[in-house]
Amino acid sequence: MPARRSITKYQRQAGEQTLRFNENGTFQISVFSDLHFAEDHEKDKKSQQVMDKILSSEDVQLVVLNGDLISGEATHSSNSSAYLDRVVAPLVDRNLPWASTYGNHDSEVNLDPEETFRREKNYTNSLTQKMVSGPTSGITNYYLPIFRHGPSNNTDPAFILWFFDSQGGHYPRAAGDNGTAVPRQDWVDDSVVKWFTNTKSRLLSTYGKPIPSLAFVHIPVYAMRAFQVTGVSPTSEPGINNERVQQQGYASKGGYEAQDYPLIKALLNTTGLVATFSGHDHDNDWCFKWDSKLPELNFTGNGINMCYGRHSGYGGYGDWARGGRQIMLDQESLASDMQSWVRLEDGSVSGNVHLNATYGQDRYQLVERSRSGQAEVAPHYSSLVYLWVFMFYMFMQTFGF
Template sequence: MLSFVLLAACLVGPSQQAAVGSRQVDNANLPPLKFNANGKFQITVFSDMHFGMYSWLPRGQKEDKKTSKVMNDILDYERPDLVVMNGDLINGDGTFAHNSTHYIDQIVKPMVDRKLTWASTYGNHDHQLNLPAEGVFEREHLWPGSRTRRMVPGLAAGVSNYYLPVYPATCDNEEKCTPEVLLWFFDSRGGYYHSSVEKTRTPQPNWVDASVVEWFKKTNAELKCRYRKIIPSLAFVHIPINATDAVQKYWDPQRNPGINDEVGVAMQGQGWCPEGKHDWPRCKYGGQDVPFMQALSKTKGMMGLFYGHDHGNTWCYKWNGDISGMPITGNGMNLCFGQHTGYGGYGDWIRGARELIISQDKLKDRVFESHMRLETGEVVGSIVLNATYNRDVYPTTPNQKTYL
């Protein structure tokens, strides 16, 4: 099968992808992120685009065009201040070494065309035999507007670990301003280690690495000391944490509006044994994300963690309780799935994006809003993530499907 795929790749080539611009790009000196004059900051979160699936077939090109249309339409509806691409940008296990990263050109085009800025996390399908996440990162930065960073060195850390501050609209010099919000991004890795030899598929750990957890705790403490205050935060990672699986049994369609079609969350540490060996299905969960969960639950001001990975789940839950058998207690952080964006990947749930609307005047109460913007233009799942979320009643989200 692999030899057939490689042969097909030689015939297909990268002709369907946009050409990289020849102009100089300096993403290291982008202007700081700021709230607008009305005190609002909006984020569009695309999840699981899966560009390049079936790349050797006409179907694959049709899927990618449909996904691009979803992204274009949603950006025209919402006009956000920042776009987050929350993992599985490329379906790397269906692409090829000579053109895998080239799909980035097509992926970022909707933002580049609108002069929007974006930030990425990488998912398990962005870490593959034919697709190095480092290459995805480098390709992103051939285009103006990428804020994706790599702040933690080392192969084990993954790539997309960093933070971005968001300043008030009145800030003229970020060196002299205090951020209103911190946005944290984490690489949950997974998939397979990249190999130029293309012979052995070696599974890569599918959790946020311990070195990244230590960096996060240290950096957050330094920022608290520097600014002499607790800054409200949001975090993004592709693969959900175990706490999401623990709270899923409490999901209520009116108190946690969204689709809940995948019972048994595919979480960090799934398929790994406690001693660190990959052995699925014998080992269901190895507990390797416990340090990450502990760090998040002890972070004051952490308002929400957003992820994708499970295409058939789109709900949020305010995590306040204990996790059975683990020394972890939730701190009121909201755990939220996104909306499957891509026509690649499994499932036919309607495509869309999660929108986050942050208001400066509500940050003191750790309150923000969210909704799903669907490819049809419809808005569903509008919620206020406040102290009474999980108890407030909302309209049920319809479970809709769309097809190629």
């Protein structure tokens, strides 16, 4: 289990944007999902404290803000993008670089994600980019390379981080427009998938080999819902599974029309893609390995891991203990074995797993389902409770319920 560490700053020269593995050959990413700033000043302060506590416990080289940074419905157009300053304050204090995806709450009638992006780019530590232009493309579609530790003339990336804008929410109103809110599509646009496919081909041609990679997108794809239907094991896929997956294109009325199929296909056709990471569903934080046929999907998994982060902010629904998913890359193992865990606000670790060839078959400890402000639930009896939960799960699986 990862040890709790004292705070160390990731120092960079002014204007330096290159990401590199440390001298010990590792690169750690801390993911904050669903921060939901702007709902309440006290909640914002508590969310900043969550970020501070987690970053004080980990040696992080990059922070990913994986969607729903701001609750746009709680803002006024005169000050909406200014909430970004509160979101990134803990990162600025530590001189940490960060990269964002925007979520469905980051675009609302009074919150223009284009303005948020422009404000974010005022910070030299923001690595967020916009590599695709188009009326339905969204904003945060880009990639970042990570290089091996060593001479700066080594120009071959060791790892690629992909970022996608799954959109959603509503289009911002123009000045003087008091009309009905217009919803945005809540899936990665086909123009972005085309860019992704072409960029992968260009990278392959440039470097002569596939580069291991990760992908970050706020709203999960339908494969996560399809796997959830088959049953998330509390020991093989440890974590909280307390909410129906609401995938890209999900609509409680009108149904799902496979809008994310082009992205799913492109992800499966990406050699070396180790894992995807999403947020959006606050009461889920599990991972699964997609290595089989799933119900109602025309694609068979190729071993890609698909993970949730952890609800990090005190805005938004849910009362599970806040935290942030940690990702540890090692330049020796790269795509073959990646460690990941959730650091909770009280400093404890939850769901420490190895996303390797046997993930989904390996057995892990049951996750303590602690609530906000609690170290654990029913400390004297929780182990017994989870034992009975596991026994009930195995009974249901055995007899086909």
